[in-house]
Amino acid sequence: MSRLMAVLFSIISTSLMGVGVIVALTTGHDTVQPIVIGAATGFVAAIPVSWLVARQLA
Numbered sequence: 001m002s003r004l005m006a007v008l009f010s011i012i013s014t015s016l017m018g019v020g021v022i023v024a025l026t027t028g029h030d031t032v033q034p035i036v037i038g039a040a041t042g043f044v045a046a047i048p049v050s051w052l053v054a055r056q057l058a
Helices: 002-026 032-057
Strands: none
Touching: 002 032
C-alpha cells in the first residue's frame, strides 16, 4: 500500500498545492509568503488524503 500511496501522493499533493496557491491569490495575497504558506498547507494536507485514498483503493 505504501507504493500506491506514494503514487497517489504525487498527484494529490500537486493538486492541493495548486488549490492553496489559487486561494492565496484570489483572496488578494499576492506576496511570496502567503503563496508559499498555501503551497505548504496543500503539501501537508496531501499526506493523510493520499493515505485515505490508498486505503480505500487497496
